[in-house]
Structures are given as C-alpha cells and as structure tokens.
Amino acid sequence: MLNIVIFGAPGSGKGTQSARIVEKYGINHISTGDVLRAEIKAGTELGKTAKGYIDQGQLLPDELIIDILASTLDSFQDSKGVIFDGFPRTIAQAEALKVMLAERGQEVSIMLDLDVPEDELMTRLIKRGQESGRADDNEETIKKRLVVYHSQTSPLIDWYKQEGKYQHIQGLGTMEGIFAEIAEAIDKL
Numbered sequence: 659m660l661n662i663v664i665f666g667a668p669g670s671g672k673g674t675q676s677a678r679i680v681e682k683y684g685i686n687h688i689s690t691g692d693v694l695r696a697e698i699k700a701g702t703e704l705g706k707t708a709k710g711y712i713d714q715g716q717l718l719p720d721e722l723i724i725d726i727l728a729s730t731l732d733s734f735q736d737s738k739g740v741i742f743d744g745f746p747r748t749i750a751q752a753e754a755l756k757v758m759l760a761e762r763g764q765e766v767s768i769m770l771d772l773d774v775p776e777d778e779l780m781t782r783l784i785k786r787g788q789e790s791g792r793a794d795d796n797e798e799t800i801k802k803r804l805v806v807y808h809s810q811t812s813p814l815i816d817w818y819k820q821e822g823k824y825q826h827i828q829g830l831g832t833m834e835g836i837f838a839e840i841a842e843a844i845d846k847l
C-alpha cells in the first residue's frame with residue numbers, strides 16, 4: 659500500500675502533482691477541496707456549510723472533515739493506496755488519519771512537502787482565480803488562507819518529521835522537474 663500525503667500551502671501545486679502521481683502509481687486520490695466543491699455545486703447541506711468556511715478562507719471543523727475523509731476512504735475497493743491532497747491540514751487531522759489507517763492495518767508511507775515561496779503562491783493563486791473563477795482565489799481570501807496555513811497547517815511539517823515520514827520537495831520549477839523529484843522519493847520507498 660502506498661499512502662501519500664501531498665502537502666503544501668495553497669497554490670503549491672498539490673492538485674497538479676497528485677494527478678501525475680495517480681497516473682504513474684495507479685492509486686486513489688482524495689482531494690478534500692474537490693469533495694467540498696462538488697458538494698457546493700450539488701447544493702447539499704454539507705455544501706452550504708462548507709461554503710461558509712471556504713469563502714472566509716477558514717478551515718472546516720476537524721470532526722466534519724474527518725468524517726468526510728473516512729467515508730471517502732471506505733468507498734475505495736481493491737485500492738493500491740491513496741494520495742491525500744488537502745488533508746490533513748491540522749495536527750488533529752493528522753492524528754485522526756494515523757488512527758484511521760492503523761485500523762486498516764496501514765500507515766502513511768511518505769509526506770511530500772511542496773515548498774514554494776510566498777510571492778509565487780500569491781501570483782499563481784491570483785492567476786488561477788482569473789482563469790477558473792474559483793471564489794476563494796481572490797486576493798483578500800488568499801491572504802487569509804495563507805495566514806491559516808502558517809498558523810494551523812505548517813506545524814504538520816515538524817509533526818511528520820517526528821514520524822520519520824517527511825520529504826521536502828522543491829516546488830519551484832517545471833511541472834516535469836518537480837514530478838521527477840517526487841517520483842524519485844516514492845521509488846525509494
């Protein structure tokens with residue numbers, strides 16, 4: 659089982675690199691952001707709740723997102739592994755993931771930290787907002803998301819270092835170059 663946590667600030671390229679990892683290694687992909695956007699589009703109760711948080715650049719409550727993740731995980735059958743994209747985003751979520759995987763006789767294989775300088779993140783996200791119209795990719799909300807990343811999510815770097823799962827990835831460069839570094843790290847497992 660290959661269980662990969664792809665980690666990084668908003669705009670670090672998690673979604674792009676996840677798609678390549680899925681293609682090469684044939685594992686399942688869970689993007690909590692994509693799940694929530696699909697719920698918003700479908701107009702569900704969960705979608706309405708999620709929209710309130712997302713539009714403010716805030717994280718959803720841990721219990722809610724952990725439940726969503728558990729049911730998505732259970733929906734996979736004969737899985738070769740999973741790439742977790744956008745989860746965990748807090749220490750509580752990382753601890754919950756550890757328990758969830760342990761209950762299934764599994765563990766996180768590696769945490770890939772896509773490291774991108776802040777000014778580049780801003781540029782990428784503003785461009786994405788203009789192209790895709792994603793409501794939370796506007797300058798004001800991006801700034802809030804970066805603050806949330808630094809206060810609530812980046813402590814996971816040390817957490818995964820302590821777990822012995824941390825792998826730094828240089829997130830600046832061509833998509834191919836970044837993917838080559840990722841594949842090298844995965845192939846060493």
Ligand code: ADP
Nearest residue numbers: 668669690691711712716717718723744745747
């Ligand atoms: P990005 O990493 O580009 O900010 P995502 O698509 O991963 O975007 O997430 C968009 C939003 O969805 C987040 O800002 C947050 O409000 C919500 N969200 C996604 N994943 C989680 C999570 N694991 N915990 C709490 N909220 C989440």
